[in-house]
Amino acid sequence: EAQVTQNPRYLITVTGKKLTVTCSQNMNHEYMSWYRQDPGLGLRQIYYSMNVEVTDKGDVPEGYKVSRKEKRNFPLILESPSPNQTSLYFCASSQRQGPYEQYFGPGTRLTVT
Amino acid sequence: LAKTTQPISMDSYEGQEVNITCSHNNIATNDYITWYQQFPSQGPRFIIQGYKTKVTNEVASLFIPADRKSSTLSLPRVSLSDTAVYYCLVGDYGGYNKLIFGAGTRLAVHP
Numbered sequence: 001e002a003q004v005t006q007n008p009r010y011l012i013t014v015t016g017k018k019l020t021v022t023c024s025q026n027m028n029h030e031y032m033s034w035y036r037q038d039p040g041l042g043l044r045q046i047y048y049s050m051n052v053e054v055t056d057k058g059d060v061p062e063g064y065k066v067s068r069k070e071k072r073n074f075p076l077i078l079e080s081p082s083p084n085q086t087s088l089y090f091c092a093s094s095q096r097q098g099p100y101e102q103y104f105g106p107g108t109r110l111t112v113t
Numbered sequence: 114l115a116k117t118t119q120p121i122s123m124d125s126y127e128g129q130e131v132n133i134t135c136s137h138n139n140i141a142t143n144d145y146i147t148w149y150q151q152f153p154s155q156g157p158r159f160i161i162q163g164y165k166t167k168v169t170n171e172v173a174s175l176f177i178p179a180d181r182k183s184s185t186l187s188l189p190r191v192s193l194s195d196t197a198v199y200y201c202l203v204g205d206y207g208g209y210n211k212l213i214f215g216a217g218t219r220l221a222v223h224p
Contacts, residue, residue, distance in 0.1 A: 040216075042216045043157070059213075099144075099202065099204035099205065100206075101162075102149075102157070102212070103159075104158070
């Protein structure tokens with residue numbers, strides 16, 4: 001089954017404790033991205049990757065890091081989480097860059113206290 | 114990047130046809146129009162995409178006038194399960210790096 005998986009689905013952590021949210025897709029997609037969704041603000045792109053070792057900032061990259069060492073994986077790293085990063089996070093992938101159909105993961109609800 | 118404008122919310126009743134219009138006055142020649150649906154606490158799901166005229170699939174129809182400055186997503190005979198947020202996006206296939214999701218249209222279908 002074609003899918004995008006994210007782990008963990010729910011996470012409560014404390015300020016400053018480094019964390020990683022994993023994202024994996026099994027569709028051999030070139031393009032992957034991370035979004036955060038907050039009430040009233042819609043979906044905002046954090047980072048995206050056009051292929052292995054090629055990443056770039058989206059609209060709200062501050063406080064986040066990503067890496068793309070393998071085509072299927074695109075982890076999101078919060079080196080020092082802060083409460084303003086409490087949000088619902090989605091990973092997505094598509095065949096390549098452009099308005100190709102994006103497949104979204106189930107989401108990760110992060111709470112930073 | 115072409116900006117899109119949609120109504121913030123809409124209400125409808127089961128069995129009715131719903132039309133959601135998106136304005137994209139600055140759409141470029143190579144831009145396509147794509148619609149996504151999102152249920153609460155789930156990731157968006159692709160519904161339909163088009164370039165001009167009309168596109169229809171098993172879920173919806175997309176109407177695009179000749180000037181392409183707007184588009185209308187049509188949902189036939191909605192049910193309660195169509196209650197969701199609908200996003201209109203505009204972008205091209207030639208080196209477009211990111212897609213911008215606006216605030217979307219919150220559709221509420223009532224019994």
